[in-house]
Amino acid sequence: MEFEDLNYEQRGQLVTISLARPDARNAYSEGMVRSLVEALARAQADDDARCVVLTGEGSAFSAGGDLKLMRDHAGMFAGQPDELRRRYMDGIQRIPAAIQRFEKPLIAAVNGPAIGAGLDLACMCDLRIASEEAKFGSTFVKVGLVPGDGGAYFLTRAVGYARALDLMLTGRVIDAPEALQIGLVQRLAPAEALMTQALALAESIAANAPVAVRLTKRAAVRGYDADAQVSLELAATYQGVAQNTADHDEAVLAMLERRTPKFHGK
Numbered sequence: 001m002e003f004e005d006l007n008y009e010q011r012g013q014l015v016t017i018s019l020a021r022p023d024a025r026n027a028y029s030e031g032m033v034r035s036l037v038e039a040l041a042r043a044q045a046d047d048d049a050r051c052v053v054l055t056g057e058g059s060a061f062s063a064g065g066d067l068k069l070m071r072d073h074a075g076m077f078a079g080q081p082d083e084l085r086r087r088y089m090d091g092i093q094r095i096p097a098a099i100q101r102f103e104k105p106l107i108a109a110v111n112g113p114a115i116g117a118g119l120d121l122a123c124m125c126d127l128r129i130a131s132e133e134a135k136f137g138s139t140f141v142k143v144g145l146v147p148g149d150g151g152a153y154f155l156t157r158a159v160g161y162a163r164a165l166d167l168m169l170t171g172r173v174i175d176a177p178e179a180l181q182i183g184l185v186q187r188l189a190p191a192e193a194l195m196t197q198a199l200a201l202a203e204s205i206a207a208n209a210p211v212a213v214r215l216t217k218r219a220a221v222r223g224y225d226a227d228a229q230v231s232l233e234l235a236a237t238y239q240g241v242a243q244n245t246a247d248h249d250e251a252v253l254a255m256l257e258r259r260t261p262k263f264h265g266k
Contacts, residue, residue, distance in 0.1 A: 005021045006018065008039050019057065020057045023058075033091055050265075056118075060112040092117065099124045100221070105217060108125035108129070110130040110131060110134045117149050129187040129194065129198050129201060130189070131188075136184060137172065140168070209245070211265060215242055218238065219234050223235075
C-alpha cells in the first residue's frame with residue numbers, strides 16, 4: 001500500500017511511520033492526514049506489528065499547519081466558521097480519534113522541531129524520545145489560532161495544566177533539555193542515535209506479551225480521567241482476560257525455567 005506524504009516500514013515486530021514532506025518541514029497536508037489514519041489502521045490490524053515509532057523525515061518532526069495554505073485560506077484552512085468546524089472534525093481531528101483507538105504502543109521519535117500541530121501530534125503518542133537538537137512550541141497564538149486538532153487536551157495531559165497553559169498562551173518555543181525537565185519528553189538522545197534508541201525502546205516493549213501490553217495501555221488510557229472505582233473495575237476485567245492467555249502461561253513457565261519466553265499474542 002502506498003501512502004501520500006508518509007512512509008510505512010515494518011521490520012519484524014516494529015513499524016516505523018515517517019511523515020514525508022521534508023521540503024515543507026513535514027507540515028500537514030490533507031493527504032498526510034488521510035495516510036496517517038490509514039497507516040495506524042494497518043498497524044492495528046497486523047498481528048505481527050507490536051509497537052510503532054512515529055518520526056519525521058528531514059530536519060523537522062513536523063511544523064504543524066502549512067503557513068502558505070493559512071495565508072491563502074486554502075485546503076484545510078478554507079471556509080466559513082461552520083464549514084471549518086466540519087472540516088476540522090472530519091479532517092485533522094481524525095488523527096487524535098485514530099490514536100485514541102490505537103491499542104498498540106506508539107512512540108514519537110522527535111527528530112527536530114515539533115511546532116503547533118506537530119507538537120500536538122507528539123503529545124498524542126504514548127511516549128516521546130527526542131533528539132537533543134529538537135525544539136517544541138505550541139505556537140497557535142502566534143498566528144492568531146487555537147489548537148484546533150485538540151492539542152490543548154493532549155498537552156495538558158502531557159505536562160499538566162499550568163505548564164501547558166504557559167506554553168500555549170506565550171507561544172514560546174522550548175529546547176529539548178527543558179522539554180525533558182517538564183516531562184514533555186521521557187528521554188533524550190544524540191541526533192545521530194535517535195532512531196537507534198527509539199527502536200531499542202520499541203523492541204523492549206515488543207518483547208513482552210502482546211495482549212498484556214495492549215491491555216495495560218488501554219487500562220492507562222481509559223483510567224486516566226476515570227475515578228478509582230472505574231479504574232479498579234477495568235483492572236479486574238483486563239486481568240481476567242490476560243490471566244487466561246497462553247502467553248501468560250508461557251511467561252510464568254519461562255521465568256521458572258529461566259529462559260526467554262516465546263510469545264504469540266494469544
